[in-house]
Amino acid sequence: KHGIFTYDPGFLSTASCNSNITFIDGDEGLLYYRGYPIEQLAQHCDFMEVSYLLIHGNLPTLEEKATFTNTITHHTMLHDQLTNIFRGFRRDAHPMAVMVGVIGSMSAFYHDAMDIKDAKNREMSIYRLIAKVPTVAAWSFKYNEGQPFTYPQNRFNYAENFLHMMFSTPCEEYVPNPVIAKALDRILILHADHEQNASTSTVRLAGSSGANPFACIAAGVASLWGPAHGGANEAVLKMLEEIGDASNIDKFIKRAKDKSDTFRLMGFGHRVYKNIDPRATMMRQTCYEVLEELGLGDDPLFKVAMELERIALEDEYFISKRLYPNVDFYSGIVLRAIGIPTNMFTAIFALARTVGWTAQWNEMISDPEAKIGRPRQLYTGAVRRDIVPIEKR
Numbered sequence: 273k274h275g276i277f278t279y280d281p282g283f284l285s286t287a288s289c290n291s292n293i294t295f296i297d298g299d300e301g302l303l304y305y306r307g308y309p310i311e312q313l314a315q316h317c318d319f320m321e322v323s324y325l326l327i328h329g330n331l332p333t334l335e336e337k338a339t340f341t342n343t344i345t346h347h348t349m350l351h352d353q354l355t356n357i358f359r360g361f362r363r364d365a366h367p368m369a370v371m372v373g374v375i376g377s378m379s380a381f382y383h384d385a386m387d388i389k390d391a392k393n394r395e396m397s398i399y400r401l402i403a404k405v406p407t408v409a410a411w412s413f414k415y416n417e418g419q420p421f422t423y424p425q426n427r428f429n430y431a432e433n434f435l436h437m438m439f440s441t442p443c444e445e446y447v448p449n450p451v452i453a454k455a456l457d458r459i460l461i462l463h464a465d466h467e468q469n470a471s472t473s474t475v476r477l478a479g480s481s482g483a484n485p486f487a488c489i490a491a492g493v494a495s496l497w498g499p500a501h502g503g504a505n506e507a508v509l510k511m512l513e514e515i516g517d518a519s520n521i522d523k524f525i526k527r528a529k530d531k532s533d534t535f536r537l538m539g540f541g542h543r544v545y546k547n548i549d550p551r552a553t554m555m556r557q558t559c560y561e562v563l564e565e566l567g568l569g570d571d572p573l574f575k576v577a578m579e580l581e582r583i584a585l586e587d588e589y590f591i592s593k594r595l596y597p598n599v600d601f602y603s604g605i606v607l608r609a610i611g612i613p614t615n616m617f618t619a620i621f622a623l624a625r626t627v628g629w630t631a632q633w634n635e636m637i638s639d640p641e642a643k644i645g646r647p648r649q650l651y652t653g654a655v656r657r658d659i660v661p662i663e664k665r
């Protein structure tokens with residue numbers, strides 16, 4: 273119940289839990305956050321409204337949105353001593369490695385977060401995480417670049433503030449481009465939650481032991497980093513760059529079908545969607561809009577991506593395996609178009625998913641019947657045997 277994995281031997285490979293937050297129908301290609309279709313949320317709301325919805329269960333009124341946004345805005349700064357944590361990393365550390373470390377270390381800075389049975393404390397921890405993770409992500413990039421940390425500015429909205437922290441320097445302030453800020457805001461909405469995916473299940477399992485929220489979200493970041501999960505958008509770009517030209521696509525399609533080859537077509541397939549990922553449809557539309565508005569329609573990588581999509585969607589193997597482009601196939605192209613460096617793609621996914629992770633963590637912890645998660649196994653090892661002295665082995 274609520275995040276505790278019930279184990280039914282009839283479904284040996286499945287663990288499940290109850291939740292009121294996100295609904296997915298993989299066959300129909302449906303995704304609802306608290307009952308609202310993702311298409312409507314992406315078209316008519318912004319990330320702050322969707323964050324409020326996921327955390328509190330309903331879309332906010334104007335006043336509720338203003339209060340929520342103001343609270344988030346006024347918690348975007350990090351404790352000054354946290355800057356020392358960044359400096360413990362090598363300059364070439366992947367931003368996701370830095371995020372795992374810094375977010376986990378926040379457990380040592382907010383002791384009221386330890387009393388997770390107090391609903392107000394839980395809410396404060398959730399707001400701190402939603403507010404501070406963009407700063408941690410942007411500063412992870414700044415540290416990589418050898419540039420000074422850029423402090424958040426309260427006059428910016430959520431997406432603008434992140435872009436400002438990423439690209440402003442003491443010498444020149446980044447002026448957010450509304451097209452780019454809007455595209456980023458939509459990317460955050462599309463990535464905010466997705467039912468019991470690997471990283472969310474990691475957060476729930478860690479949280480079910482009573483661990484503090486910062487440690488649980490750090491665990492979620494670590495799980496998301498994998499190329500089969502949140503690392504896929506970065507892997508898509510690397511794949512497209514490796515393909516380089518449409519004439520090479522057939523070679524990669526052949527590799528993806530070859531069982532002896534571990535290569536998989538990055539950005540295709542999904543554990544749940546056996547139809548088009550509704551987020552991919554929205555992301556594809558955003559891709560066209562952004563490239564058009566930024567005059568990047570002739571981007572060679574985008575052309576390779578569109579040709580790869582066309583070929584894969586017509587290919588018998590992919591059709592038979594019900595492998596469609598997923599959200600990561602297009603998000604990497606959009607992020608690259610709006611100037612985000614490839615090594616920050618998954619960090620942005622983590623930034624968005626922090627809302628879903630904290631909502632799901634809170635749902636589980638606030639359930640009085642919640643117990644520690646304890647998935648079972650099907651033992652396939654050696655049968656009972658007695659030890660033989662080493663001299664006789």
Ligand code: SDX
Pocket residue numbers: 465466468469470499500501502504528529535536537538539540541542543544593595598599600
């Ligand atoms: C995310 O769970 C979530 O909700 C995740 C996520 C979220 O929002 O949290 O949606 C985000 O992780 C999206 C997925 C991003 N990952 C990628 O794009 C990486 C490439 N895709 C794959 O690694 C793969 O598709 C998975 C991991 C996503 C799913 O793998 P499965 O569970 O093996 O998929 P499947 O069972 O439907 O595969 C069916 C068959 C298998 O072959 P057979 O065992 O039947 O012979 O298709 C093959 C797979 O080997 N296959 C692929 C493939 N994906 C699956 N073959 C080539 N290329 C691929 N991309």
